[in-house]
Amino acid sequence: MKALIVYYSMSGNVKQTAEAIAAETGADLLALYPVKAYPDKGAKKYLWGGKCALMGDKPRLQPYIFSADRYDTVILGSPVWASSFTPPLRTFIEENRATLAGKRLAAFVCYMGSGDQKALKKLKKALNVERLAAEMVLNEPIAKPKEENAAPIAAFCRELTAQ
Ligand SMILES: Cc1cc2nc3c(=O)[nH]c(=O)nc-3n(C[C@H](O)[C@H](O)[C@H](O)COP(=O)(O)O)c2cc1C
Numbered sequence: 424m425k426a427l428i429v430y431y432s433m434s435g436n437v438k439q440t441a442e443a444i445a446a447e448t449g450a451d452l453l454a455l456y457p458v459k460a461y462p463d464k465g466a467k468k469y470l471w472g473g474k475c476a477l478m479g480d481k482p483r484l485q486p487y488i489f490s491a492d493r494y495d496t497v498i499l500g501s502p503v504w505a506s507s508f509t510p511p512l513r514t515f516i517e518e519n520r521a522t523l524a525g526k527r528l529a530a531f532v533c534y535m536g537s538g539d540q541k542a543l544k545k546l547k548k549a550l551n552v553e554r555l556a557a558e559m560v561l562n563e564p565i566a567k568p569k570e571e572n573a574a575p576i577a578a579f580c581r582e583l584t585a586q
Pocket residue numbers: 431432433434435436437438468469470471472473501502503504505506507533534535536537538539562563564
């Protein structure tokens with residue numbers, strides 16, 4: 424398996440998880456950045472990002488290189504925003520729909536309290552797939568001891584490499 428992890432992370436939980444999966448599987452990393460960053464402080468942080476996720480926004484992304492030919496597997500990583508996945512991933516999916524259709528797809532989301540399963544369901548709908556090769560939800564991994572995240576991450580990686 425040669426995998427690419429495509430992720431958006433506002434405050435580091437998804438980034439840390441993506442890096443742990445990369446360390447375990449040898450996957451490459453591609454971080455997405457919207458041209459206009461989402462507010463990450465104050466009242467606007469939840470209101471604006473949440474509204475954009477609910478509305479299915481597709482923000483313009485900073486230039487990125489997706490060398491699709493190098494990978495048979497693409498892993499998408501996102502925080503849960505308003506029980507959905509984040510807008511930068513929506514843009515990426517839209518911009519690479521045809522290419523992604525030919526890959527094994529997996530996904531993980533990080534969340535604070537709820538909406539994790541809904542977010543995965545919406546992600547599968549956006550990808551137009553019934554199921555993913557592997558999926559994982561992690562609750563605020565940065566706040567947890569490393570050992571607590573290690574087991575689900577290892578299980579996710581095993582599922583990925585088993586097929
Ligand atoms: C705009 C916004 C909306 C959010 N909505 C939810 C939500 O619906 N459910 C939830 O459990 N967590 C929600 N969260 C919390 C994040 O999903 C959680 O903190 C996640 O670990 C953040 O990942 P990151 O550090 O990679 O950005 C929200 C956070 C933001 C900024």
